[in-house]
Each structure stands twice: as structure tokens, then as C-alpha cells.
Amino acid sequence: METLFQNGSKFNLILGSDILSPYFYLILIASVYLSIRLGFPQIRFLFLSLKILTGNMDFKGSRGQLVHSQAFFAGIGSSLLAGSVIGTALAVAYGGIGVLFWIWVMSLFVMPIRFVSSTLAVKFRNQLPSGRYLSGPMYFIEKALRAKWLAVAFSLASLVTVLVFGGIFPFVGLTYLTKEGLSLTGLSGPISLSVILLFIVIGGVRRVGKAASVLAPIGILLFLFGYISLFSNGMISFIGFLSDVTKEAFSIKALQGGGAFGVLRALSVSLSTFFLSTETAVGKSSGIAGVVRTDYAAKQGLVSMLASFFEGFVMATMVGYVLYSYGAVNLETILMFPGRILEQKDSIPVILFVVSFLCFGVLSLAGWFYSGEQNAFYVFGEKFANFFRMLFIGSTLGFAYLYVKYGVDVLSFVMHWGYVSAVITSVPLLVSLMLLGKSANLELKKYLSESGARYEIFKDIYLLFLTLLPKNLISKIFGYFSTLKLPRFMMIPILKAFAKAYKINLSEAELEIKEYASLNQFFTRALRAEARIIDSAPNAVVSPTDSKITSFGNINQSTIIQAKGIDYSVKELLGSEKFYPHFTNGKYITFYLSPQDYHRIHSPFAGQILGYYYEPGKLFPVNDLAVLNIRGLFPKNERLITFLQTEYGKIAVIKVGASNVGKIRVTYDNKIVTNNWIRFAKEHHYKDVSIMIEKGSEMGRFEMGSTVILVFENDTIDLTNIQLGDKIQYGTTVGHFKSKKTSLPVKF
16 A cells, blocks of 8 residues: 655655654654653653643642643644644655554653743743733743844744744635535635634633633534544454554554665654644744743643643544544545545534534634734734734635635645744754753752642552552451461560551550450450540530541531532432431531541440441542542442431431451441442341440441541531541530430331
């Protein structure tokens, strides 16, 4: 099957391959150097970058005009979708499907280029008295390198690139889509696009950011819907596709280049096409990144790295998968492929597919428009910036008219010269980035050392391991070992070491430490008589455990607060269809038991045990790190809920399992067994027997540590004398019931 490499003259007509190989070698040198210089941040901080992008680490007191996600999508509006599609198609046309493997490899290495560019754009930005920010590569070239002439040269070249590569070329492409995909004739499509573009850019960079936050999600959803609807039925096995890509990547014969130099030329031209199409090292995204609202320059640098990740690993793979599945792997078949799709242009999937490209296309034009304004202002001042705005709109509409009149030759012309100008612009920028790698590295170290980001990295890795580990199996194994009865000369030192490590008060234990035969026996130890005092007031509700209060308050309808910004529903927590409605708009208290604490659970009030609900779930830990970061943690974990009827109302006593909790046991029913190999949800009501329990009497125990949650009916209790973080002992008053509602025992 003929690739463009075998017919290079066709490719030269489109791009001019002579300029592509030098660009590839320069970007290869820069990417490898910066990866090593910065210690491969694309690997070490990938999860941190994603977290910053989501807004979880935004600092609202920071200076700037856009949030991280707005700057990200506004900066890569064209490269993420249209650029990835065009770049992947041309790369495959020239080098075959095996080039996709090298796109993956190269994408990993080029990520630091975007990190350095965006970090420096934030660090060296200017703020005008009006509050407007001026940013872009020209500012850090001038300030950090002290090379005004190089900054001016870059800006002049960038102005041409903005007009041709960022304005005319994508605008003509969008005109093609409106004509062929939406059947808009004449200039109706281009004029409509211009009106939308003007509405966005006249509002300044803030409106560009707001447009990005709307158009980007819409464009992504429509693209995914169209992609699945149009192509899913004709796709080959994905595993087979990956296998073929890998084989072709290492098949010199497939490239048919005539030796090592031919292989290098094929790869350099193919990869250059992809990375130019995705605007790598052209400078546009860093200009927008420079106005982001952030407390550390390196934060936006880390976010910007993700552009190369999504373009190379996600979009390129999706496009390559479709092309290979449908046999579009050379110039002729790839050029015909859009026509094959548009044959169904009246179908909903194709319309939505086209609209997704239009969303990102308009977003791309807005980003390039803003980048051009910045460059025009830098070189010539505000007056020329106004002239540039008119020039941008006029030139795009003018070439759209030429395309409508003369056809595809106009698209080929602007495409060729757009790529040429992009290469010229990239040269001074790549050289500057290599020279300024040290400055960006200092910003990265400053962020990591001052912001607590290292803790975030550790936390994310910890949570990832928690998700992947077989928690239930590990807990069963731990539970088994905790019950082993070792010889006394071995067991006593283990118990003493455990007690010392967790600062356990041995004077309160019922037995001497040497009398416990296993770690589990020691952990579930009883207390000596009168070690705790139970509040005997008739309406006093007491703590069921020795523990720390981690949350308490009102239930909002049926929602309980787990931690700041994280909540869960009463229904998910309680499970029981019969009992959960009673607790809507009630109150709750969460008690966390650390390994230091006494681990038996006592009744918070005198009453009748109505039944229980058992939910087999995960066994995530319930420490602060997990509670603050795993959404809906308690409903995810294994739970045994006891429903207690008192004269004042119902109480749900929720015993939450956790990592290394071998079992949860209760005193009122020895048939209940948790954390078995085979587990099923179960609800049981005690209809034929009245099980009564006194306040402070033992209700159950944890075999290792966990959490207890008390949930009360609406308008039955006033919570008193408790604060977040309080360490309390069982028997301590946590609230007072208001008034009696029923007599005991009750019948179903």
C-alpha cells in the first residue's frame, strides 16, 4: 500500500517536506534535553497535572484572568481536535500506521516543552494599570534572555503565523465544513462564524475563557457521540490494531525508505507533520497560559503539559484506529475519507460530529486572535493591535471567499504557507526554551517545596494504590494473622511493641498484657470495671465508643456531610428501604476509632433492637486522608447497621468496616458474620422477639479499627458539648433527647 513517503512529490505540494525534518530534529533535541533537565515531570507529575486542571487546587486569591481549565482549552482549542485529526491523518499518509507508535513516544518527550513555555509565560507576564495582562514568549525572551531583538523577531514571525496558520487556514477549513457538512452556501457560513468570533473576542480574554468553558465540553461530548455512532460498527479489534501498530513501527520494510536515512526521513517528516498540526512549540498556548489565575507559575506549566498527552495518546489513537479500521492509510484513501463521512451529512451523528469541529474551530480562532493581539501590542503598541484585529477578520473572510470561488486549491495554498510560517516561528522559541530550562526548573522546585504539592503527589499515589489493591483479601489475611496464638516469648514482645507504638493506656485493660493470647484478643480487650462512667440522665445520649469526633450536624434532606465538599446520602449509607426514610432531616455524629482506642461498641441509649442491615462493600481505610479524598467513602465500605428504637425515637448505629478490620461482631445475634469470602447484602427484622439493651451496654466490637456513625430521627435530639476533633470516651454525653414519643417494647 503506497504511502506518501513513496510519492513525496504529492506531499511537497501540500506542506513542503524540506522544512519539516529540521523542525523535527530541533524539537527532538529540545524535548529530550528539557525532559532530562527537569527530571521527567511528565511522568512524575501527571496525576498532579490532572488534579490542577480539574480546579481542585485553585487558589482564589491569586492574580490572573482565567482559571486553569479555561486557559487550557482556549490555548489548545484547535490542536486538541482538528489539529490532532489532521496531523494524525497526514502522518499516517506519509509514514504508515506504524508512525502512530512513534507519535506516542514523542508525545511523552515533548510535554516538558509546553511546561517550560507556559511556566515562563506566567512568570514574566506584565500587568497594565487597567488590570490587563500581557504575556507570551516575547516577554520571557526579552526579560530572561535579555534579547529584545530576538523577541521582536519572534513576534513578527508570530504575527504572520497567527494570520495564516492560526486564522486563514482553520477558517477556510471551517468554511469547508459549513459548506459540505451543513449545506450552507456562499459566504453564509463564513459570515456566521465571523459574527460568533467577534462576539467572543470583543469581550477580551475573560470572554474567551468563558467560551472555552462552554464550547470545549460541548465539542468533546458531541465528538465522542459522533465517533461512537459513526464508527463503532466497522472497527477492527483494538488489541489487533495495537499489535499491528507496534509491528509496523519496527518494520523498516514497511517504510520502504532505502536504509537508515530513509527511515529517519520518513519518521522526521511524519512526526513533524503531527506536532506542527498540534501547534507544538509555536507559542500560541503559552500566550493564553500567561493570563491564568494562579499562585505558582509552575501550576499552569503542569496543566499545559497535558495538551501533548491528550493529543498524542488519546486523539491520535482514536483517529488512527478509525483510519486503519476503514482502510484509510494512504494519501488517496485519507483524502477521500471526509467525503465518505459527509455522504451521511443529513444524519444526526454526522451533524453533531461536524458541530463538534465547529465548536473547537471557533475556540481555536478566538485563541489565535488573542495571541495575535498580544504580539501586535508588543511590537507596535495599542494602535496597531486595533489594526491587527481588522486585518485578522478581513483576511479570514477574504480567503473564505476565495475558497468558495476557486475551491480546494486555496485550502492547499494556505495550508502550505501556514506550516512554513509555523516552522519559522518555532525556531527562536525552541532555542529560547532550552536556554531557559533552568529558570522553569527553579519555578517547579519552588512550587513543590512551598505549596504542599509533594503531599498531593503522595496522596494521589496512596489513593491509587488503595483503589487497585485487593482490600478485602488483605483484610482477611490480616484478620487471620491477628488471631494466631504464638508462644508467649514471641507474643508478649509483639503486644508490648503494639501498645507502645500506639500509646495504649494499659492500666484500663481488664487483664494484664501477658494474659492476651493473640493480637486480636488484645485489640478487642474489655476494660476493667468502672473505667468509664455512663451518664445516667434519663434523656442523655452517650458516645458508643472511645474515639474522635470527625463530623456531626444536620442531615440536609437525605444528605450527610463526609468532609468539606464531600457528601453522601442516608439511603446509600443505611441501605434499608424500611428504615432510611425515618432519618430524613435528622442529625448525625461520626466517630473515628484509631488503633489506640478501645474497640468495643456500646449502646448510646436504652432501647429495643428492631433489626439490622448488612452491606458487603469495599474495605478502604477510614483515616483522614481517605475521608477527605474518597467521595462517598462510608457507603462504599462494608457496613453493619443496627436499628435501635428508643422511647424518644429511632437511632441507626452504623458500624463501618475498614482496611485490616477482620470482622465486625455484635452481641445480640451471633449468626451475623462479616467479611466472609462469599458475602451478600441482608436485612433482618426481629419480629418474634423483643431484644432490649441498656444504655452503655456492649453492642458489638471491631476486630481492628474503624468508624461508627450515629444517625437520629428528625427533631428528636439536641447535640451538645461536642466539637470537631474532640477525643471522647464511651459513656460521655453527646446530646439530649427532647421528648418521649413511644413506649417500649414496640411491635412491627
